[in-house]
Amino acid sequence: MANPMARSFLQVAASEEVASPLRVVQIEGLAILKIIKHCKEFSPALVTGQLLGLDVGSVLEVTNCFPFPIREEDEEIEADGANYQLEMMRCLREVNVDNNTVGWYQSTLLGSFQTVELIETFMNYQENIRRCVCIIYDPSRSNQGVLALKAMKLTDSFMDLYRNNNFTGEKLREKNLSWVDIFEEIPIKVSNSALISAFMTELEAETPVSQCDYDRLQLSTSPFMERNVEFLIECMDDLSMEQQKFQFYYRNLSRQQAQQQAWLQKRRAENMARKAAGEETLPEEDPSNPIFKPVPEPSRLDSFLITNQIANYCNQINGVVGQSFNRLYLMKALQEN
16 A cells, blocks of 8 residues: 655655746835945945755745945955855844845846846855745836835746757747846735834824925936936947847858858859769759858847846836926926916
8 A cells, every 4th residue: 555645755856847827926024124234334336145945836925135345346256156155045044034045135226137147146046045036126207206126036037048048049039039038027015024014113203294295396317317318328329239230240150151152053063064064963052162151140149138227227217207297297287277
């Protein structure tokens, strides 16, 4: 008779192999406050930190975090960083705090986080962690009254393509992959314990708010708009350079194809003459000939990332402009009254 405990264990192991997709990132309010504090203290410098928590079904719980120290470029030693992380996690384990790594967080400037370095960091984490996320916090956008907090992950189809390092047009069409399929944003759910929720309820003032926050009606958005437009122009220049690379590639490809056709016609005419003379024909392809050497196609990864950045800047500009118009119409109505 089979052991029922053994069967249940095998069933659990089989269910673990087919992992449910990640649906939501549940993060503790205290962890969010730590992330915001760390990023704002060192703004505009970019900082990173470790996320700790649990992977439960389709929910990734982030219960704690700790910052990475900022080192100068000549002091950045990979071994020191790994030792620091291990020591921090050992100390947290001793005080009975979750010490399972579920990702990392980093600050950004006006949403300019979609880079090759971020993708490489994701791939390094994926080697040891089945599912991980990156929490992106933007202090500059938060100053505009928006909690700019995102949980990002790479899509599975993009990771498969990145492992093969093949971003040619043919492979992208085969996988049906476009620039919007690189990153996937996971919804964030803020969670607090019952004691913290009860304490926050007690802190709420019983009387209505008596102070007016006139900063909400500030009409000037020039600095934020200017930086977004500057970054957008830089991205457009970078995208133009990428397009020039592809134009150069297609010109070389068409030139090579024309040379191949001319060589092939010449070889066929020569073979007809040799055949008429009763001689052996020559092969119609010569691998040693330079014109038959394939022209390397440039990678489309950089252009995809730049397009992502352009879309991000356009969305930010659109959001700020919409808020500005609302304020202008509000002020106009107040003046008329």
